[in-house]
Amino acid sequence: MALAPSGMRTPAPPPVDGGRPDSAAAPRPRRRRRPLTPIMLLVPTTIVLLAIIGWPLLQLVIISFQEFGRPQVFGAPAPFVGLDNYADVLTDSAFWAVLSRSFLFAAVNVVLTMTLGTLVAVLMMRLTRFFRLLVSIGLLLAWAMPALTAVVVWGWMFDTQFGVINYLLSQLPGVDMIGHSWLIEPLSFFAVATVIITWQSVPFVAFTIYAGLTQVPGEVLEAAQLDGAGGLARFRLIVFPYLKSIFIVVTILQVIWDLRVFTQIYALQGIGGIREQTSTIGVYIFQTSLGTGDFGAGGAIAVILVIIMMSISIYYVRKSIQEETL
């Protein structure tokens, strides 16, 4: 169960070695023995994952086929109701509203984060040592902020009465933003959420792609430059193919994270948004389960979300297996 909620983005997946054929990475056939060692190496991980992910997941699927409300939490028997929970959820217009809202929000955030992250990475390649360090420190600070504190701080900066952002905007001639609420109107609410999420996600993308960029052999780029390739052409024809698998991995992760974003939306709603109009799928599951107490329906939505996520990423996983030969 990856939480990766939010702002916390991981250090870079390392650069991929340049198209080394798979056989070279495998032990030579002459040394092939009975594969006991790898199994032993996987035992600790497998036990933990089965106990903490596998077993609860099984329970979740079972719950999604049961009538499971508050009485069942306290021990009442849970009758099986077949696909009733799924039918209820799929015919509920609120569910579809939440789902399309989540997709739209994720799409905007992923595109924005990837674009800005790539631009910052390219910029870092061209900076002098001092300015590169400056940008790195800035990005690290944003990246390091705990998601919850980030939302709290941005909530304070966007505060209706005393927020610094309203104050600064009001300094512009003819603008008076004091008393303007950023969170009441859904579109504006999501704009604020997008600012927070992008602010915290760009560092991960930038560092990862920067690490990849430093792996692109300089000689090839120089040769291309001598042959007359411009900056954009060099990026498209040389850099991008080199970094393709990094781009794919990072994009998958961004999609996964942004699609089921929880902490930012939930905490922002606490500061002042209208829940019904601003819930994304993650928050909606939480509200249906813990808020309303309908764990059966919440389970069904969770299972649907998991299926959506898998179908999205299976496509990418297949692609990356083809390209990278895992």
Added chain:
Amino acid sequence: MSPALLKRRVTTVALSAIAVVIFLMSVFPVYWMVNSSFLPNNAIRGPEPHFWPDEFTWRNYEVVLGEGGRAPFLPALGTSITVTLLTVMIALLFAFLAALAVTRFRFRGRKSFILAILVIQMIPAEAMIVSTFRVLDGWQLLNTVAGLTFVYVATVLPFTIWTLRGFVNGVPIDLEEAAMIDGCTRTQAFWKITFPLLAPGLVATGVFAFIQAWNEFLLALVVMSRPEMMTLPVWLRTFQQATQTTNWAAIMAGSTLMAIPVIIFFLVVQGRMTSGLVAGAVKG
């Protein structure tokens, strides 16, 4: 000065200016948090914001750290540190072993394992709250450091393995084979050759695990329901509710206290991390 040189100078200056803007935009919220935390609450609720702490005060920190009452800070700090460090150590060890298995061996089920790792990562935590709670309850692990650590290890393992896998791939197997030809056993080759070369990768991955565990909010809320077992994020939430009148200055002090260890940790490993990410890969 030749036109080409001039053009290059201008470009450098322009890029540096953009760098400064990016720096300011990244840093400002962090600065604003710290700045607000050192100002009296009535000062930050004025018509003009204070852009630096000219009415400097420790009062907000006294409010946060003192009083005990509903939301004591220090026990939460202790719980957070314990759970986080345990998670990092266990996750790194398990992930290193698993990453070796999937990169250095070919065996049946290898691809399924990698796929499972990817799939598990897509299961949203909020969907699993209820069933995780019930399972842990059955094992008497609610409100224990062991219980939360167990959950966090499982939570960070998939990505930790996925990331380390790439780092191990970056260490050429030829090095291990050379060591084995020179008389090392396979285990020795792993520990003496691969492991040191992997240090940057382990640092990067460890940072990830650290941050995940330190910041995690939802599962901590569910697993650690007793006030004396709170972790810092849960504490911040409780504190925010406890100070009903939106004492932004005190909330900023609390946020600062929670954010500072992560930020320091990050900056300390920063040099090793970026150079590590670069050095971790094979040249040529």
